[in-house]
Amino acid sequence: MKKDLLEVGYGSVAKVKIGEGLPLVFLGGPCAIESRDHAFKMAESIGKICRRVGVPWIYKSCYDKDCRSSPNSFHGLGADHGLRVLADVREEFGIPVVSDFSEPEWGKATGEVCDLVQIPAYLCRQTSILRAAAQTNRPIHLKKGQFMSPWNMKNSVRKLEAAGCHQILLADRGTFFGYNMLVNDMTSLPIMAKTGYPVCFDATHSIQLPTSMGNISGGQREFIPYLVRAAVACGINALFMEVHDDPANALSDANTVLDIKYLENILGQAKAVHEMRLELLAKYGEDNVHPEK
């Protein structure tokens, strides 16, 4: 199996391929699964937009938000209920789904439902989590920790590989700049791509201001379109954005999720920039500034 081509989707759902030279893939949905009805509503709404724009997509939502700032924050529906909802979304809409897990013992159940299994950024170097993820035999969406350098993600990749996983999508979601602040270093994308695996940019978590509001995280949503254009032009294979129909009342990441009313505009731009990058690549060839050679 080629490591630079990720094939997501088992059973009867749409198969989504992620890799260089292929259409940009969208990973999106509400941060947390809030209810079955809401999940269905979001899957339907986002699906319509993706079809209009012409972007292959994977539904993203999590059943357990274990890294919330406050003990009073919504934690999620839990593995049993949440995974049932995701399984129903797959079945109803015929789309692949992705969710993360934060306890090694949840890996098996997560992999039995999800087409793509996600490693939370804060846990990206936890060997037990990475090993459990590899054992699902699903492709893995590995997010770069905000505290990690892009080159050190190679160590996490090697942990997955050592456990038998060679289907990996590496994502950047911003990097800590002091306290309560993230910056976005686009050089992380080609650096992580050097592992040979496809790369993804998480635009909504990248504008997060971690725990800047005392016991919840803030965010600067106004910068999402700028960062999307920059990352897609830089060179990514997938774009990740959390989307909600009512951000102010979202149960998780209310300050960073993208209002669905902006999704079509941003996805349309992302698709256009991605296609232009591929055209430029075809016209001018690979970037040839390689001081290491």
Place this chain on the structure above:
Amino acid sequence: MSTPKNNQILVSEVMMGLDRIPVIQEAVILKEALEEMGRTRLGIVCIVNGDNKLLGILTDGDIRRKLLKVQKPFAAFFVDDALDHAICSPMTIKPGNTLVHAVDVMEQKQIWDLPVVDDKGLLVGLLHLHPVVQALLGSK
């Protein structure tokens, strides 16, 4: 020093075998390669694949030149695959070549070490200048 006796000495008689030379696999990172180079104190490491085919070599001089050329943080440099910074088509010598021929190659290329490979390109040893000199002087 080309004498009738010296002309008979073969590379295989003087080379260091695989148990004595620094050899790493292709996925080993630069930091570990440097440790291996330090362990054997030869200033060179040979990089091979799983079949022991020689893929490249890395020397102290290569690292010195890279440090001036690649201006990224040490932490990023250390975690690169050593092979990324290696000489991937190094000069090599065969075990059946004469030592005098090997010295000629070292002289022409101004190098102190020659990986020794068989006809299939598999690494079988390393010819280091010091034992070569010793062998040639010893057989005067």
